[in-house]
Amino acid sequence: MKRNILITGGAGFIGSHVVRLFVNKYPDYHIVNLDKLTYAGNLANLKEIEDRPNYTFVRADIVDFEVMRRIMDEHEIDGIIHLAAESHVDRSIKDPFTFARTNVMGTLSLLQAAKEYWETLPEKYEGKRFYHISTDEVYGALELTNPKGIESPFTTAASSEHHHAYGTVFFLETTKYNPHSPYSASKASSDHFVRAYHDTYGMPTIVTNCSNNYGPYQFPEKLIPLFINNIRHRKPLPVYGKGENVRDWLYVEDHARAIDLIFHKGIIAETYNIGGFNEWKNIDIIKVIIKTVDRLLGNPEGYSDELITYVTDRLGHDMRYAIDSRKLQRELGWEPSLQFEEGIERTVRWYLDHQDWMDNITSGDYERYYEDMYKNR
Ligand SMILES: NC(=O)c1ccc[n+]([C@@H]2O[C@H](COP(=O)([O-])OP(=O)(O)OC[C@H]3O[C@@H](n4cnc5c(N)ncnc54)[C@H](O)[C@@H]3O)[C@@H](O)[C@H]2O)c1
Numbered sequence: 001m002k003r004n005i006l007i008t009g010g011a012g013f014i015g016s017h018v019v020r021l022f023v024n025k026y027p028d029y030h031i032v033n034l035d036k037l038t039y040a041g042n043l044a045n046l047k048e049i050e051d052r053p054n055y056t057f058v059r060a061d062i063v064d065f066e067v068m069r070r071i072m073d074e075h076e077i078d079g080i081i082h083l084a085a086e087s088h089v090d091r092s093i094k095d096p097f098t099f100a101r102t103n104v105m106g107t108l109s110l111l112q113a114a115k116e117y118w119e120t121l122p123e124k125y126e127g128k129r130f131y132h133i134s135t136d137e138v139y140g141a142l143e144l145t146n147p148k149g150i151e152s153p154f155t156t157a158a159s160s161e162h163h164h165a166y167g168t169v170f171f172l173e174t175t176k177y178n179p180h181s182p183y184s185a186s187k188a189s190s191d192h193f194v195r196a197y198h199d200t201y202g203m204p205t206i207v208t209n210c211s212n213n214y215g216p217y218q219f220p221e222k223l224i225p226l227f228i229n230n231i232r233h234r235k236p237l238p239v240y241g242k243g244e245n246v247r248d249w250l251y252v253e254d255h256a257r258a259i260d261l262i263f264h265k266g267i268i269a270e271t272y273n274i275g276g277f278n279e280w281k282n283i284d285i286i287k288v289i290i291k292t293v294d295r296l297l298g299n300p301e302g303y304s305d306e307l308i309t310y311v312t313d314r315l316g317h318d319m320r321y322a323i324d325s326r327k328l329q330r331e332l333g334w335e336p337s338l339q340f341e342e343g344i345e346r347t348v349r350w351y352l353d354h355q356d357w358m359d360n361i362t363s364g365d366y367e368r369y370y371e372d373m374y375k376n377r
Pocket of ligand 1: 008009010011012013014015034035036037038039040041042060061062063082083084085086087088102106133134135136187209210211212213214219
């Protein structure tokens with residue numbers, strides 16, 4: 001079936017994986033990638049598909065309602081996968097307004113543009129889809145009730161030996177929203193608007209809340225690429241607090257596969273949690289990264305351990321996130337495919353093999369940003 005799909009934020013980390021997957025997998029679809037190209041957007045992420053006949057790139061700001069409305073018309077959009085957002089918690093603490101602008105007003109502008117366009121069509125919402133990508137951070141923080149880790153109650157084909165849980169409570173789709181950072185508050189607000197457009201106007205919406213992603217093409221302000229890059233340059237590795245905070249990690253291509261499945265098979269108005277069943281303390285993940293980078297660079301074991309530098313904790317730092325994504329497993333048959341150890345090995349190799357990509361984005365403004373954010377804390 002021919003479809004015209006608008007993917008927002010497609011030049012960012014997760015978005016570029018979703019765009020690549022859709023352009024390659026669905027030659028009959030026309031994929032319109034709309035991105036403002038903020039510091040986080042990088043067209044080099046999409047070199048491989050930029051000349052494909054089923055792909056168009058549009059540089060625009062989702063907050064600009066008139067432009068969104070025109071693009072809906074011009075490309076006869078019948079499906080939207082909305083990833084464009086400001087996505088870094090540390091930046092949201094410094095500049096919450098930008099987060100409210102893009103994440104809240106931008107999502108609202110996109111919803112209204114889709115509503116107005118789809119309502120002009122004879123079939124209206126029939127066959128349409130507005131799929132909003134959100135985060136597990138909207139649920140708030142879980143406690144670290146088992147600091148040493150207990151056997152996880154969940155296993156998948158991709159479960160690793162590590163496979164611990166650091167508490168007995170997990171986020172469900174029904175968990176009450178309780179965001180703590182300006183980032184998660186702005187994402188929570190956008191999720192509410194999306195659901196309100198379904199409940200009020202009958203818009204065919206879906207929301208998914210995913211845990212931390214890792215993999216190629218992630219901007220090196222986020223933990224895993226930041227640390228790989230710093231080890232390479234023998235720079236300090238800034239660890240917040242004691243490094244005890246726990247996150248649930250998912251390989252980005254597994255998230256993209258889930259998005260593909262949910263976009264096509266998900267039930268309208270439903271929410272699906274997406275997670276890796278893969279909890280790690282930050283300090284443990286850092287040790288795995290150091291070990292892997294040192295091994296791949298031919299350094300002696302333990303060579304980069306001395307780079308670990310404990311810094312003042314992030315304000316309001318959530319202790320633990322852990323997703324229960326069994327609904328998605330049960331109802332649509334999705335599972336993470338990659339074991340964490342394999343995913344990390346692949347990720348480290350990718351960054352070490354793509355040093356030009358890293359050097360390009362870490363030149364210029366990045367250095368100033370880095371100093372401001374992590375040094376002298
Ligand atoms: N990275 C994660 O671990 C994770 C986990 C769960 C959910 N999410 C969500 O997934 C989405 C993508 O995350 P990511 O990590 O790829 O983010 P990212 O920061 O790497 O990319 C965001 C993209 O959005 C674009 N963008 C920002 N503001 C825009 C605007 N006003 N108009 C148009 N484009 C704009 C940027 O240029 C960039 O290309 C976000 O909505 C985020 O909340 C991310």
